[in-house]
Amino acid sequence: MKHKIRKIVLDAAQKGFENGVLPSSQIPEMEIEEPRISSHGDFSTNFAMVSAGIQKMPPRKIAQTMVQLIETLGKTSEETASLIEKVEIAGPGFINFFLSKEAWHPVVDRILEQDKKYGASDMGKNEKVQVEFVSANPTGPLHVGHGRGAAVGDSVGNILGFAGFDVQKEYYINDSGRQIRTLGTSVWLRLLQKSGKEIEFPDDCYKGDYIKELACEILEKEGKGFVQGDEKEAIALCAKFAAKKILKGIKEDLSSFGVTFDQWFSEQSLYDSGRVQKAIDDFTSKDLIYKEDGALWFRTQDFGDEKNRVVVRNNGLTTYFASDIAYHMEKYDRGFDKVIDVWGADHHGYIKRIDASVVAQGKKSSQFEVILVQLVNLLRGGKPFQMSTRAGEFVTLKDIVDEVGKDAARFMFLSRSYDSGLDFDLELAKQKNSNNPVYYVQYVHARITGILLKAKQENIIQSIDFNKGKNLNLLTTVEEINLIKILDTFKANVEKSAQTLHPHIIFTYLMTLASAFHGYYNKHKVITENRRQTLARLSLVLGVKKVIRNGLALLGVNAPERM
RNA sequence: GCGCCUGUAGCUCAGCUGGAUAGAGCAACGGACUUCUAAUCCGUAGGUCGCAGGUUCGAAUCCUGCCAGGCGUACCA
Known part of the structure; x- marks a missing residue:
């Protein structure tokens, strides 16, 4: 309009x-x-x-x-x-x-016709975009913070896709390097303890109970003789076994959180294929990398970073930055016009250096974007929920999904701008009332389905779904026109959300639409004695139902027929 | 010290590519179920938009400087 x-x-x-x-x-x-x-x-x-x-x-x-x-x-x-x-x-x-x-009336027709495509945009012009998110190390289960990142990344991907971009969602597996070795050591030591050895468990090892469980599993599988074998080999085996197992768990947890990836990309594969070395050679030949104090440094300072950064340490080991450079090179080689990384806010110090590496390989700074997701404050009944990471006790994403459900969790994570810290109250997310926004919106969908079913039962309509509005000129009340106006702005909200990469815009939109609908519902009956008017109103509420469903889908939240 | 994010109603937050009287939810108070689901609605009350300057016909929004909070500032990941 x-x-x-x-x-x-x-x-x-x-x-x-x-x-x-x-x-x-x-x-x-x-x-x-x-x-x-x-x-x-x-x-x-x-x-x-x-x-x-x-x-x-x-x-x-x-x-x-x-x-x-x-x-x-x-x-x-x-x-x-x-x-x-x-x-x-x-x-x-x-x-x-x-x-x-x-x-305003044609808007309703447009929604019914376009159905699942209503609100879609061609703004992205099929541009290839990659959204990489979660990418948690396979050294332990996903926790709350990962949950927010997963919800944001998945949603941003959905929204960009709906806005006409060609989107690929990817998970980067840090399956190489020190923390994987630490994982192996952690499991190995627990395993030795299990088999009766008195060992002090080091502070820098992973302490969660899941490590002990993994140790038990290996012990069972390999038998008692395993502890007598070559330690180095055993640790490597532990690491491999544990990482694989943990990654499998991560995949399952994400899947029950409604998140799936188009690709899981292994860091180790960058080493195996020689891409890391190639990146280092490439930058060295362009004099972007130099040697000092026995280490190799990338001149990130030339690109606005505070200081230059090490890519190969003086002990000959590469840093994570080295594989990150290779990884981002690889992304552009795959043909992405734009690369979006979703990171926790505690990683913001890395933006400059990755950006430097992107620019150094001849890409525009605008082709790389980082979504920084601020931290989550977990509460229970308004009180902070203390998590001791040192003791390895933390609330996992799985715990949360099990306790409050996927929909409530996702909706909660996406309710605020990721620029702000988020208070996530477990008690509140469990409540099935107006304190909990997810039900407020889902209820609209369920209520409308109820109305449509009733209308069908009374033979007013043949099917609870149809693609052409009826008697739309009979929609004349202020509430009806107001509802249509809101429905009309859906596409603009999708575009704004895609442009700013902010899913909470969709959240806010859905709350506004839901509120307008509930108000209308309480003031006017849809099914009345007046059959022609009833048909008009059924058309309108069906339109609302479709938009609610489309919007929720972007956030990865179900639209139930009944509640 | 430097960098990023944040500061709006008692609480949690929208609004921030500048627009006409600053919004929502929760909490408080008062109402609405013989009705298509009350997981809902209606009403009342509640604000120096952190502070101070500047730009503009016009600033919560843009610029500068302060103040406060969170996070980060490794040859760690």
Whole structure:
């Protein structure tokens, strides 16, 4: 609807220039906005104010001229005439448009026709985008923080896909390097303890109970003789076994959280294929890497980092940064126009150096973006939930999904901007009332399904799903027009969400739509004695149902038929 | 010290590519089920948009400087 209004303004301005009532044909940046206050119309533009300088006329004078031009336009264009009820000038020079009720009715038809595609956009122009998220080390189960990252990454991927991007979701497995060796050692030591050896468990090893369980499993599988074997070999075996097992658990936990990946990418494969070495050689030949104090340094400082960073330590081992460089090179080689990494906020110090490596290989800084997800504060009944990472006790993602459910958890994670820290209250997420936003929105879907089922039972409609609106001109109450207006903005919200990479925009939108629907539901009956009006209202609520479903799908939340 | 994020109602937060009287939920108080699901709705009350300057016809929104909180500042991952 907004772009229709914009077109009318542009046409009018053009006409004004041709007629000589406006001295300039230049069109400045202007806004078409939806005023908060209904007395300011359905749409409003600041055209007159921002044109004052160009036209060398006072804003209100321009506005007056424009109103006349738009009225003239209405006389020649039937579409414009049927769209606009009246145009007013207000305040310092706002031009306010009041639309006719009929102008809104086609929106319902569009929703029913487009169904699951309603709200989709071609804004991404099929551009190839990769979203990499979670990528937790396979050294332990996923915890709450990973959950938020998973929800955000998955959702951003969905939203970008819906907005016309060609999206691939990827998980990077850190299956190489020190922490995997530490994992192996941890399991090995627990295993030795199990078999009766007195060993002090080091502080820098993983302490969770899952390590002990893994040790038991290996012991059972390999038999008692295993502890007598070569230690180095045994640790390597432990590491491999544990990492594989843990990764399997991670996959399961993510899957029950509704998150699936298009690709799981192994860090080790970058070493095996020689890509890490190739990246180092490549940068060295371009003098981007130099040797100092026995280590190899990448000149990230030349790209705005605070200091240069080590890629190969003086003991000959590569740092994670080295494989990260190779990994990001590999991503672009796969043809992605844009690469998005979702990281926990505690990693923000890494942005500059990865960005440096991206720019150093000739990509634009805008082709790489990091979504920094702020930390989660876990609460229970309003009280902070202390987690002792040192003792290896923490609340896992699985615990949360088991306790509050996938939908509630995901909705909660996506309810706020990831720029802000998030309080996640387990008690609150479990409540099945208005304290818990997920039910508020899902309830709309269930309620509407109930209405449609009843209408079908009473033979008012043949099927609870149809793709053409009926008697839409009978939708005339303020609540109905208001609902349609909200439905109309869905696509704009999807686009904004895709552009800013902020899923909570969809959350906020769904809450607004749900609130408008519940209000309507309590004020008006859908099924009434008036059959024609009933059909009109059924069309409208079916539209609401579809938009709720589409929106929830973007967040990875189910839309239940019944609750 | 430096970097990133945050500061809006008692609480949790939207709004931040500048617009006309700053919103929602929770909590508080008062109402609405003989009805298509009350997991809902309606009403009342509640704000120096951290502080101070600046840009602008117009600033919660942009700029600068402070103040406060979180996180980070390794040849760790």
